Amino acid sequence: xxxxxxxxxxxxxxxxxxxxxxxxxxxxxxxxxxxxxxxxxxxxxxxxxxxxxxxxxxxxxxxxxxxxxxxxxxxxxxxxxxxxxxxxxxxxxxxxxxxxxxxxxxxxxxxxxxxxxxxxxxxxxxxxxxxxxxxxxxxxxxxxxxxxxxxxxxxxxxxxxxxxxxxxxxxxxxxxxxxxxxxxxxxxxxxxxxxxxxxxxxxxxxxxxx
Amino acid sequence: xxxxxxxxxxxxxxxxxxxxxxxxxxxxxxxxxxxxxxxxxxxxxxxxxxxxxxxxxxxxxxxxxxxxxxxxxxxxxxxxxxxxxxxxxxxxxxxxxxxxxxxxxxxxxxxxxxxxxxxxxxxxxxxxxxxxxxxxxxxxxxxxxxxxxxxxxxxxxxxxxxxxxxxxxxxxxxxxxxxxxxxxxxxxxxxxxxxxxxxxxxxxxxxxxxxxxxxxxxxxxxxxxxxxxxxxxxxxxxxxxxxxxxxxxxxxxxxxxxxxxxxxxxxxxxxxxxxxxxxxxxxxxxxxxxxxxxxxxxxxxxxxxxxxxxxxxxxxxxxxxxxxxxxxxxxxxxxxxxxxxxxxxxxxxxxxxxxxxxxxxxxxxxxxxxxxxxxxxxxxxxxxxxxxxxxxxxxxxxxxxxx
Numbered sequence: 009x010x011x012x013x014x015x016x017x018x019x020x021x022x023x024x025x026x027x028x029x030x031x032x033x034x035x036x037x038x039x040x041x042x043x044x045x046x047x048x049x050x051x052x053x054x055x056x057x058x059x060x061x062x063x064x065x066x067x068x069x070x071x072x073x074x075x076x077x078x079x080x081x082x083x084x085x086x087x088x089x090x091x092x093x094x095x096x097x098x099x100x101x102x103x104x105x106x107x108x109x110x111x112x113x114x115x116x117x118x119x120x121x122x123x124x125x126x127x128x129x130x131x132x133x134x135x136x137x138x139x140x141x142x143x144x145x146x147x148x149x150x151x152x153x154x155x156x157x158x159x160x161x162x163x164x165x166x167x168x169x170x171x172x173x174x175x176x177x178x179x180x181x182x183x184x185x186x187x188x189x190x191x192x193x194x195x196x197x198x199x200x201x202x203x204x205x206x207x208x209x210x211x212x213x214x215x216x217x218x
Numbered sequence: 219x220x221x222x223x224x225x226x227x228x229x230x231x232x233x234x235x236x237x238x239x240x241x242x243x244x245x246x247x248x249x250x251x252x253x254x255x256x257x258x259x260x261x262x263x264x265x266x267x268x269x270x271x272x273x274x275x276x277x278x279x280x281x282x283x284x285x286x287x288x289x290x291x292x293x294x295x296x297x298x299x300x301x302x303x304x305x306x307x308x309x310x311x312x313x314x315x316x317x318x319x320x321x322x323x324x325x326x327x328x329x330x331x332x333x334x335x336x337x338x339x340x341x342x343x344x345x346x347x348x349x350x351x352x353x354x355x356x357x358x359x360x361x362x363x364x365x366x367x368x369x370x371x372x373x374x375x376x377x378x379x380x381x382x383x384x385x386x387x388x389x390x391x392x393x394x395x396x397x398x399x400x401x402x403x404x405x406x407x408x409x410x411x412x413x414x415x416x417x418x419x420x421x422x423x424x425x426x427x428x429x430x431x432x433x434x435x436x437x438x439x440x441x442x443x444x445x446x447x448x449x450x451x452x453x454x455x456x457x458x459x460x461x462x463x464x465x466x467x468x469x470x471x472x473x474x475x476x477x478x479x480x481x482x483x484x485x486x487x488x489x490x491x492x493x494x495x496x497x498x499x500x501x502x503x504x505x506x507x508x509x510x511x512x513x514x515x516x517x518x519x520x521x522x523x524x525x526x527x528x529x530x531x532x533x534x535x536x537x538x539x540x541x542x543x544x545x546x547x548x549x550x551x552x553x554x555x556x557x558x559x560x561x562x563x564x565x566x567x568x569x570x571x572x573x574x575x576x577x578x579x580x581x582x583x584x585x586x587x588x589x590x591x592x593x594x595x596x597x598x599x600x601x602x603x604x605x606x607x608x609x610x611x612x613x614x615x616x617x618x619x620x621x
Contacts, residue, residue, distance in 0.1 A: 040605075040606045040610060046250070046251060054243065054247070063231055063232075080250065080253055084257075087609075143230060144231060147230065163231075197224065198223075198224055201223070201224075201227065211226060211227070
């Protein structure tokens with residue numbers, strides 16, 4: 009498509025202000041260095057990225073560095089974005105790559121005997137009662153034993169509630185592969201949780217089972 | 219374990235807080251923005267370095283010399299080391315962070331700080347409460363970042379005091395020597411601070427002021443963008459025109475930040491009289507002070523008077539550019555065009571060309587935007603709008619592939 013068509017496409021929303029621009033216009037503005045674009049992309053997508061990162065990594069982890077890294081990678085890769093309409097999916101995919109890197113980093117640090125997270129932990133209360141907090145921590149311990157694809161498929165499907173096709177796109181695999189990964193992950197979590205005394209106790213208790 | 223139990227577990231994960239407070243979000247965005255800026259500056263440096271190497275290599279090849287030193291791998295440099303020790307002085311709880319490059323951060327009593335990152339060039343230091351005396355050793359490629367609440371202070375080689383009160387949501391940066399750039403909610407574009415200046419940002423009242431430490435004038439209150447452009451603009455305008463007889467030296471007062479004082483003096487004279495009788499440099503000072511204090515109409519009137527009364531002077535010609543900056547759409551384009559006609563090699567030519575290019579692009583006139591982009595790159599291949607111009611000129615990859 010010639011440049012004329014590109015600019016005609018984006019001119020209306022741009023002149024109306026980036027906050028009203030659609031994703032395609034916003035991505036194009038960012039790729040040509042419009043100084044307003046980083047703030048608008050952050051405003052629009054930081055909550056989504058933060059949620060995915062936190063839900064995939066788990067509690068007690070300061071996610072802000074990862075979130076910033078996601079946006080830095082986005083701006084590195086924006087010139088290569090084939091379809092500017094796919095900004096959201098592109099960001100989700102970058103978020104997962106950053107999370108994967110972070111999980112690897114944590115694993116390596118654990119192997120060499122360092123704290124998995126050298127930064128200050130996010131000490132905000134993630135659940136109001138002690139049992140829930142322990143159960144949540146244990147759930148993420150179980151996820152730590154799964155492959156990255158299964159872990160992500162589980163989080164995106166059962167915690168984030170994303171559609172199968174969207175998860176497949178984010179993981180860059182086919183829909184049948186994603187379906188199998190989700191099924192495997194669900195079975196694995198159910199199996200591991202049923203063998204875990206703390207989780208079965210929590211789920212059987214009135215609070216957990218309520 | 220059945221699906222209902224599984225969903226109770228996942229519900230736990232869904233209840234994890236995933237939203238940040240506006241303050242923390244702003245701080246996080248500021249860090250991202252600084253990193254983005256740093257990255258683009260590094261790229262630009264690398265680009266220039268690459269161009270330099272290419273040229274040098276060509277020359278060496280011509281001379282028959284083939285050996286070139288390998289570029290220094292930034293990543294191979296070891297990170298700075300630091301030690302924490304009790305600070306000298308009366309307080310037992312004050313701490314001193316001593317870094318291996320000679321930089322020090324002295325934390326006052328009842329203050330909280332942590333070192334979030336350290337690399338070969340500096341560190342990212344987070345002051346969550348209280349006050350710290352910072353002294354950064356002057357080194358090539360030094361890059362330090364101090365975060366206090368939603369504010370970020372970028373530093374090369376300098377010494378300053380940083381104070382943050384979470385309770386009052388108030389930041390204070392007092393410069394001893396060197397310079398820093400402060401970004402945050404009240405200074406999204408960043409404010410440069412120099413030796414002897416003090417910045418106070420009060421989030422609650424949404425006021426930010428920059429004072430000269432020596433005089434600490436209360437009337438130096440000004441929005442950050444204003445201050446950031448003040449010294450540059452004033453410096454550009456100073457000394458360009460011979461001083462009129464009976465001149466008031468208002469340009470000096472503007473350069474010192476005394477915007478309100480200049481406007482008070484002009485008001486005392488009577489604005490109408492001021493616009494018709496002042497010399498070019500004082501008239502420019504009135505225009506600047508009015509623009510900085512967002513008295514748009516007065517600023518525009520002063521610039522128009524400058525053009526009318528001193529059309530052949532450099533200040534009169536510069537006024538066309540500033541009138542463009544104060545205008546939108548066609549009017550802005552017309553002023554920039556006039557400036558470029560009158561001052562094709564003027565000091566604001568790159569800005570006027572770049573801004574015109576972006577204005578045409580934003581309104582969808584790609585033909586003119588493209589023509590200006592080519593003209594811009596021909597004259598300013600390393601200018602601030604060069605990346606945008608290149609993108610405008612190349613067939614956009616984002617469009618060339620259908621989903």
